[in-house]
Every structure is written in structure tokens, then in C-alpha cells.
Amino acid sequence: MKIINKKVMIIALGIFVVVAQVIISISFANNTGTDDKSVDVINELAPNYKPWANSIWEPKWEYSELLLFALQALIGVSVFTYFILKQKSKTVK
Amino acid sequence: MNKFIVTFALLSVLPFTGNAMHITEGFLPPQWSVFWAVVFVPFFILGLRSIKKRINDNSANKLLIAVMGAFVFVLSSLKLPSVAGSSSHLTGIALGALLIGSSSMSVLGIIVLIFQSVLLAHGGITTLGANAFSMAVVGSFTAIAIFKGTSVFFKNKNIAVFLAAFFSDISVYICTSFQLAMAFQSESAPLYSNFMKFISVFAVTQLPLAIIEGLLTVLALKLILSVSKNDDFISSNKFMKALTKS
Numbered sequence: 001m002k003i004i005n006k007k008v009m010i011i012a013l014g015i016f017v018v019v020a021q022v023i024i025s026i027s028f029a030n031n032t033g034t035d036d037k038s039v040d041v042i043n044e045l046a047p048n049y050k051p052w053a054n055s056i057w058e059p060k061w062e063y064s065e066l067l068l069f070a071l072q073a074l075i076g077v078s079v080f081t082y083f084i085l086k087q088k089s090k091t092v093k
Numbered sequence: 094m095n096k097f098i099v100t101f102a103l104l105s106v107l108p109f110t111g112n113a114m115h116i117t118e119g120f121l122p123p124q125w126s127v128f129w130a131v132v133f134v135p136f137f138i139l140g141l142r143s144i145k146k147r148i149n150d151n152s153a154n155k156l157l158i159a160v161m162g163a164f165v166f167v168l169s170s171l172k173l174p175s176v177a178g179s180s181s182h183l184t185g186i187a188l189g190a191l192l193i194g195s196s197s198m199s200v201l202g203i204i205v206l207i208f209q210s211v212l213l214a215h216g217g218i219t220t221l222g223a224n225a226f227s228m229a230v231v232g233s234f235t236a237i238a239i240f241k242g243t244s245v246f247f248k249n250k251n252i253a254v255f256l257a258a259f260f261s262d263i264s265v266y267i268c269t270s271f272q273l274a275m276a277f278q279s280e281s282a283p284l285y286s287n288f289m290k291f292i293s294v295f296a297v298t299q300l301p302l303a304i305i306e307g308l309l310t311v312l313a314l315k316l317i318l319s320v321s322k323n324d325d326f327i328s329s330n331k332f333m334k335a336l337t338k339s
Contacts, residue, residue, distance in 0.1 A: 033172070034181045034266075035117050035215070037294045038273060042120055045277045045287060051119030055214035068212050069170050072205075076166030080313075083160040087320035 115224045116269060118210065118217025125276040130222030133199070136230045140199035147193060151325050154193070161189030162201040164313060169205050173302050181298045183306040184265055187258035188313055190233035191240055191332045202229025227268035236261035240332065250336050251311050258310035262303035266295035 042049060059065040121129070147154040168185030189198045203225045210216040216224045236257040244253035274287035318327070318336060327333045 034295050034298050035115055038269075038291060039117055039120060041290050041294055042273065042277060045282045045290070046279070049120075049122075049277070051117070052123060053119035053217065053219045055118045055217060056211055058214040059212075065213055069172075072166055072170040072208060072213075076163040076168075076170065079159050079163035080167065083156055083163075084316065084320055086156070087324070090324075 115206070115209070115216030115228075116220040116273065118214070118219055120217075121220045121223055121272070122276055123219075125272070126219045126222060128222075129220075129226050129272065133203075133222045133226045133230065136196060136199040136226070137203065139196040140201075140229075143194050143196040144200055147197065151329060153324060153326050157326050158193055158197065158201070160317070161193050161198070162204065164188050165198075165201055165205050166208075168306065168309065169209070173305065181266075181295070181302055183302060183309070184228055184232055184262055185306070185310075186228060186232035186265070187236035187254075187261040187306070188310045190236040190261065191254065191257065191314070192317070192330065195230075195233035195237050198233040199225070199229045202233070223269075223272050227265050227272060231268040232261045232265045235264035244335065251315070254314055254336070255307040255311050259303045259307040262306045263296075263299060266299045267292065270295055 059068065144158060147158065165185040168183040170182070172182045186198055186202060189201060203221070206216055206221055206224050206228065207218075210218055210221060210224075239260045240253050240257035243256050244250055247253050270288055270291035273291045274284050278284045278287055314336065318333065321327055
């Protein structure tokens with residue numbers, strides 16, 4: 001039981017670290033994405049080109065984007081963790 | 094479990110930023126948006142069939158498929174800064190391509206792309222076909238081809254896995270560059286010249302990140318194999334069987 005608790009603690013810590021890292025890094029990021037750089041190249045190649053569609057919804061609140069990225073990471077890590085724990089429990093049995 | 098900790102630790106020391114690599118909403122002319130969507134559809138249908146067959150063959154595959162989707166979810170949420178002040182993200186496609194097949198990844202890849210385009214305004218619905226083709230189709234088929242081509246040369250199959258993930262990641266950006274170069278070619282902007290301009294944007298940023306993708310894929314695969322050695326989905330998967338022997 002203690003071993004399982006330890007594993008759960010480690011995995012919970014891992015989830016926390018990944019999610020926290022996503023939140024912190026997006027908050028302080030100022031690097032230009034390659035998507036923005038490719039838009040610059042498009043503007044250079046076709047200066048008259050006007051984008052014909054806009055995003056359905058853009059996060060308006062400053063932290064919406066980072067929270068959604070964190071949610072994405074959390075969903076992924078949770079499923080991955082569930083798989084590892086389930087497989088481990090099968091091995092123990 | 095140590096591999097799990099190492100994987101998390103490696104993810105943790107990497108700083109993240111908030112930009113992406115997909116073709117932005119509206120930045121692909123309508124005819125090209127339709128073209129790439131039409132090209133992608135057959136792969137998507139094949140992917141649905143492949144997933145259905147895998148689940149019918151062995152219901153335990155459900156969880157493995159979910160985990161492959163989860164890996165793409167995690168890696169594509171990690172925006173990493175690279176050289177020249179630009180940033181991009183990993184794809185996570187190679188792992189799934191090796192374990193559940195390249196066509197299955199068409200379905201998982203587009204789920205992640207829809208999530209990002211609808212909720213995060215990264216990529217877009219009008220560019221979904223092009224982004225899905227480059228990431229989920231070209232990325233996964235490249236992974237399979239590279240693994241098959243290189244695994245015969247290395248006794249340690251992890252090297253082949255690393256190369257598969259590395260080139261899978263790079264291939265996504267080569268394809269994206271080609272898609273944009275084709276869409277914006279003109280007399281004054283020929284295809285080759287356009288391609289070189291776009292690839293110079295992506296390649297410089299992506300090369301270091303592709304190395305990270307290779308390492309994370311090897312770690313994740315080792316972790317999955319270490320907890321799944323006796324499972325049916327290992328014995329029924331030729332890549333997994335080859336990997337567990339190495």
C-alpha cells in the first residue's frame with residue numbers, strides 16, 4: 001500500500017510540475033512562434049493577401065490560453081498516468 | 094517507474110512558450126484549404142477503420158489508443174523556445190504510429206488539432222486539412238518508414254525509434270513548408286524559392302526540438318514496454334515485439 005501511495009505521489013507531483021510549467025512558461029513567454037514567422041513570409045511573398053477566415057474564438061482573458069494549454073497537458077498526462085498505474089497493478093497481481 | 098520520473102524531469106526542465114507551428118486560420122487560400130481537406134479525408138476514413146479493427150481484435154487496444162492520443166496531447170501542448178528567438182512545439186506522432194499504426198494516428202492527430210484550433214486559436218478550421226495531413230499523415234508514415242529502414246542497422250532498436258521520431262517531427266515541417274510554398278507560388282515567387290523561405294523559418298527552430306522529441310519518444314516507449322511486457326497488444330504488434338527483444 002505504501003509503495004502504491006508513493007507512486008501516486010510521484011505521479012501527482014509529475015502532473016503538477018508539467019501543468020505548472022506550462023502555465024508559468026506561457027505567462028512569461030515572448031518568443032515568436034514559427035506560425036507567426038511563416039505569416040511574415042506570406043506577407044512578404046503576397047503583400048495583398050488577406051486572410052479569408054478568422055479563428056472561431058480567441059481567448060480574450062489573458063490567462064485563458066495558458067489555462068487551456070495546461071488543460072490539454074493535464075488531460076494527456078492523466079490518461080498516460082492511468083495507463084501506467086493500471087499496467088503496474090496488473091504486474092503486481 | 095524511474096523512466097517515468099526521468100520523462101517528467103526532462104519535460105520539467107524545458108521552458109515553454111505560448112506559440113505554435115500550424116498554418117494559421119485563413120492563411121491558406123480557399124482552393125488549397127479544400128484541396129488538403131480532400132486529400133486528408135481518405136486517411137481519416139482508413140484511420141477510423143483501423144481503430145475499429147484494432148478494438149474488435151483486442152479490446153485492450155482501447156487503452157493503448159487512448160494513451161497514444163494522450164502522448165500527442167501532452168507533447169503538442171509543450172511549446173519550446175528554440176534558436177533565433179522563435180518557438181514551436183513537438184508532435185508526439187511517431188510513438189503512436191509505431192504502436193498503433195500510422196493510419197490510426199490520422200484520427201488522433203485531428204482531434205488534437207481541432208482542440209487547438211477551436212479553443213486556443215492555434216492553427217484553424219480552414220487549415221485543418223493541411224495541418225492534419227502534415228502532422229498526422231506525413232509525420233506518422235515517415236516514422237514507420239524510418240523505423241523500418243533503420244532498425245535493420247541497429248541492434249539497439251531505441252536508436253531506430255529515436256531516428257523515427259526525429260525525422261517524423263522534421264517531416265511535418267518540411268510538408269508544411271511545401272504546402273505554403275505551393276499555395277503562394279507565382280511568377281515572382283517560384284515554388285523552390287518559396288519553399289526555401291518557409292523551410293528556413295521552420296528548420297532552424299525545429300531541429301533542436303526534433304532531438305528532444307526523439308528522446309522523449311524513446312523514454313515514453315521504454316516506459317510503456319516496461320509495464321506491458323505480458324500484454325496481448327505487445328505480442329500482436331510486430332514493432333512492439335521487435336522492441337521488446339532489443
